[in-house]
Amino acid sequence: MSVQHVAGGRRERRERVQPRDDRGCAQIPNRRNHHGHMACWPERFLVMGDALCLFNPIYGQGMTVAALQAQTLQATATHLHRHPSRTRTVQRRLARRTHLPWILATALDSQWADPAPRYGPLVGTALNRMLERVGHSPHLYSAFFKTQHLMAPIALLHPLALATLLRPTAKTPDAADESGIPTGSSSPRP
Numbered sequence: 255m256s257v258q259h260v261a262g263g264r265r266e267r268r269e270r271v272q273p274r275d276d277r278g279c280a281q282i283p284n285r286r287n288h289h290g291h292m293a294c295w296p297e298r299f300l301v302m303g304d305a306l307c308l309f310n311p312i313y314g315q316g317m318t319v320a321a322l323q324a325q326t327l328q329a330t331a332t333h334l335h336r337h338p339s340r341t342r343t344v345q346r347r348l349a350r351r352t353h354l355p356w357i358l359a360t361a362l363d364s365q366w367a368d369p370a371p372r373y374g375p376l377v378g379t380a381l382n383r384m385l386e387r388v389g390h391s392p393h394l395y396s397a398f399f400k401t402q403h404l405m406a407p408i409a410l411l412h413p414l415a416l417a418t419l420l421r422p423t424a425k426t427p428d429a430a431d432e433s434g435i436p437t438g439s440s441s442p443r444p
Contacts, residue, residue, distance in 0.1 A: 286306075290345040380419065393415050
């Protein structure tokens with residue numbers, strides 16, 4: 255295959271990308287491949303990084319997930335070299351590294367997805383509630399930061415973070431102006 259052929263193919267793909275909104279931005283979809291579920295898998299062949307799971311770059315998780323997959327490969331390389339028949343098992347471990355980031359990315363993008371993922375509305379609602387409250391709770395902020403950056407994937411399950419998320423929304427009384435008179439209604443009550 256010549257360099258011109260490859261460059262020409264890239265140009266064709268660029269020309270096929272159409273703007274998705276009035277600002278001229280193209281949507282970069284999340285894409286996940288389930289290689290570990292194939293009926294026949296070759297020994298000593300693994301798929302990692304964007305070839306396994308491609309994330310919308312706005313979330314900044316692609317490089318982190320690839321690094322986590324590299325750690326998994328490092329931890330299993332010696333065993334895999336001695337037992338190449340275990341390649342499918344290692345491939346599934348690599349895929350497991352994508353689960354949490356996949357849920358986070360697709361839940362946030364689910365409002366534009368067609369069809370929406372099954373868990374999208376539930377996780378989307380939880381994430382919206384969390385985004386409303388994260389600025390008011392240091393525990394929730396810390397847990398969200400650790401989860402979003404894949405430092406502690408289950409940090410949002412910490413009791414203090416969960417309590418903040420599950421607490422009912424406080425109902426605020428009608429606002430009052432400086433005179434102390436409620437401004438919520440235009441006519442006085444009898």
